Amino acid sequence: MNPKKKQLLDAAYQLFVEKGYQSTSIQDILEHSNVSKGTFYNYFSSKNELFIDVFNTVFEKMRTARKEILVGRDVSDYETFIQQGNCYLELMQKYKLYTLFEEAIASNEKELKTFMENNRLLEIEWTFERLRDLFGQTKEPYLLDLAVIYTGMLQYAMYFFRQSEPNTQPERVVRYVFNRLTHLVEDVSRTEEQLIPPRFLSVWLDRPQDEVVIRKDLFEKTSAHMKRLITLSSISEESKEAHEEVLDFIYEELLERKKPKIHLLRRALETMDEDPVFAGQEIMATYKAMVDEIARIRTKTS
Amino acid sequence: MNPKKKQLLDAAYQLFVEKGYQSTSIQDILEHSNVSKGTFYNYFSSKNELFIDVFNTVFEKMRTARKEILVGRDVSDYETFIQQGNCYLELMQKYKLYTLFEEAIASNEKELKTFMENNRLLEIEWTFERLRDLFGQTKEPYLLDLAVIYTGMLQYAMYFFRQSEPNTQPERVVRYVFNRLTHLVEDVSRTEEQLIPPRFLSVWLDRPQDEVVIRKDLFEKTSAHMKRLITLSSISEESKEAHEEVLDFIYEELLERKKPKIHLLRRALETMDEDPVFAGQEIMATYKAMVDEIARIRTKTS
DNA sequence: AACATTTTAGACTCATAGTACAAAAGGAGC
DNA sequence: GCTCCTTTTGTACTATGAGTCTAAAATGTT
Structure with a gap:
């Protein structure tokens, strides 16, 4: 990759993580990367595009790290799933991405919002598929619901847990939430309650x-x-x-x-x-x- | 209240709901309210303050509406709790507050963020106390955890449910999530798993x-x-x-x-x-x- | 050395938050 | 109707930041 472009991506990543999206001005990025404005707009057509470029690779890395945990392991093993969740959240924590991602997904910039919403959907899809690995095809009708509320529980539990014990391993939270989930799988497949049929996943992902x-x-x-x-x-x-x-x-x-x-x-x-x-x-x-x-x-x- | 101030609040409310916070400029608000800039800054020291003023009363109204459902009813009645949850979410939907609140809570404006975070905490506190009404003092050690993950489940389920069926009553979602919760109460009080001790509520709320x-x-x-x-x-x-x-x-x-x-x-x-x-x-x-x-x-x- | 590309610096436009202030409008009391 | 006081207005101003444009400088290629 062109060195100037790389300098820009690196500086932008660091500043976004440090100060957030809105609060990082293009001027900031230029100063931290020793690149001029002209060159910036030679490589990126806007600040949004830069953000998307930066975090596309970040998402990619996080997913790869998570995927590597699975190799050579049984897809239906609970422990593996917990480790994967933990790995993902640790990376989120390590790179302080929580607040940044919240900002981006709630942003009024349409491009950004769509990008982040799509990534959120990919997360739900991944979880859905992993839950199918864990609990079997027979539970499928309930697994989109469960993927959704699992993600919700995890997000909120992590948010408040960080408030009470900052810099802690997310593992405790992942375990706690996962234990709850295993009960809910039994629960919903017994009562046969369904909220959202799994086919909506493809609809949402525009597939x-x-x-x-x-x-x-x-x-x-x-x-x-x-x-x-x-x-x-x-x-x-x-x-x-x-x-x-x-x-x-x-x-x-x-x-x-x-x-x-x-x-x-x-x-x-x-x-x-x-x-x-x-x-x-x-x-x-x-x-x-x-x-x-x-x-x-x-x-x-x- | 002063008529000019009221005009401002009304126009601001409408525009914030319609276009979001960032995308609504002060100029917009001035034009929609027939008030001049000078007068604006006579009543509000900033756009942030205006937002807080507007949504303080909105929150107040929503909480009052929810509280009224409880009068003359048994605090330990499940149905009442479900109705309260439904009422709150319906108001959120009616006034299209979801995206706006998301934007505000993720905003980089410190004032706004604190205001919204505090309101989120008040929600958790309310839920925590209602869960104590419903499930009894003996479950208290687990109820902060449950209040947190209940809120998370509800938020996420609502978010994705709206995508699949816009303009629907949130009641189905509330019921679904509440049914899951009742199982989790049994679950955690049997396994005695605790994530966050309830005393943290007071710490967070700075009390x-x-x-x-x-x-x-x-x-x-x-x-x-x-x-x-x-x-x-x-x-x-x-x-x-x-x-x-x-x-x-x-x-x-x-x-x-x-x-x-x-x-x-x-x-x-x-x-x-x-x-x-x-x-x-x-x-x-x-x-x-x-x-x-x-x-x-x-x-x-x- | 000649030519092509990349990079630079800074001037420029436009939008927006917030400040400052003098002039106008609108009462209330006499 | 006049005076005094407050509210309101309109406008000019500062500051910041995104994005455009361009001529000149630096760098690379043949």
Whole structure:
């Protein structure tokens, strides 16, 4: 990397951590990095962009450190998860990032806010996936809720714990909160209370493709169901083949094409729907609804 | 209230809620309130002060609304607590205060930050006391922890819930989080895990007087214990009286005087300590330690 | 040495918080 | 209607900070 750019990133990082975002002026950064204003704006178009550049790599480092703890270990081991949480929080503490991140996420700078919100979501996603490792697929419907409230508990407990014992290892807090969590997993899977369905994760992270993936299993089953219906029906072999072709076409087009030809697909579906074999069949209505939904999601993507 | 001041407060409130704190300039407020700059600085010494003035009354209103739900009801009724939580969150939502408060608490303006942090602490305190109403004095050692993580769960659950279903009643979230809490009360009182002792509440809220109150009971008992020791001892009646006088003096001076005469009190304690009656008595050491501690707290206050 | 790129310093614009102050407006008492 | 006092206004001013622009200097390349 260009030395001037590196000087800027280093000085900016230090000053942001020390004084916060607002309170660090570009002038400050220039003085601490021996770089002139002209050069600054040669590398970054704004203070926001600089911030994002600095903390993108910081986030990256923290995630890598956390990921390394997992190698060669059982993903379902509680202790590993606790160590990962502890590691992340220790880095937050070591680099005094709490207040800075709070400032950035609450900032009125739209770019910054979006950047930080996205990182917060990535944290929730990571936690969600780790909880699935720990507690198993069967608990999945409740795990987004739990990931969210786990993060909330951890944040707040850390905040107030720091007030009562500054410079302490966060491990006690992580353990405390994790112990609570294990009880809540049992609790919610017994009472079957759900607040936010896990599919919202993909919605929030703006990954509509994932929504399709979530629906894929169900769609495959419904598709197979339709085929069975056709095979068992009393229509001509030719019609059967025709219908099956349509089903395969829709499946491929809808799930595997990059740019599905939605209109064509709908037309094919309509012609199939006209066959009296499907009249009054509930499965046909379900199938059509699923095609509609996935089509809607996929058009939104492109 | 002066009409000009009211105009300012009203316009400021509206603009802060609409655009946030940073993004609302004083110029904006002046234009929306038909007040000139001179008058503005006649009533408020800064934008910070204006904000604090505006939201002090907002907080006041929200707390009053919440308090009114309790009148004529059983303080240990779960449903009432849920309604109170719901009421508070609905007001937050109605007036779109979430993002604004986040901005203020993370702000680099020291005044603002302190104001918001103090309000956050008052929230924790309120929750702590209500949890004591609900779950009883016996759970007290764990209730600060629970108040903290309850608040954290609620904040985070609300944040993400709003993302998935904007404009919804927060009641579902409150219920969900409260149900989790009831389990955690059992959980922590069984495992006896404690993270932050409740006395920290008074420390955080900068109410050292409360620390004295907490110790008062214990000090009274120790004091009485000392008196019994004296009565039962084989020293002259005169010495007994002298010692009792000292004990009473220390008690009054230490706990009831506005400005306790610490040095005088210590001298008296020393002379008493010299009496061989107390030699090797463990209670004397305890008593002296307690006097020291309370004296330390009380000198810090004044 | 000639040319190309990077870097610099500082002048400039614009927005904003807060100060200062003289002039105008608006009562209250007579 | 006049006087005295307070409130209000408008405007000019200082200071700070983000971001633009540019001519000149420094540095690198062929």
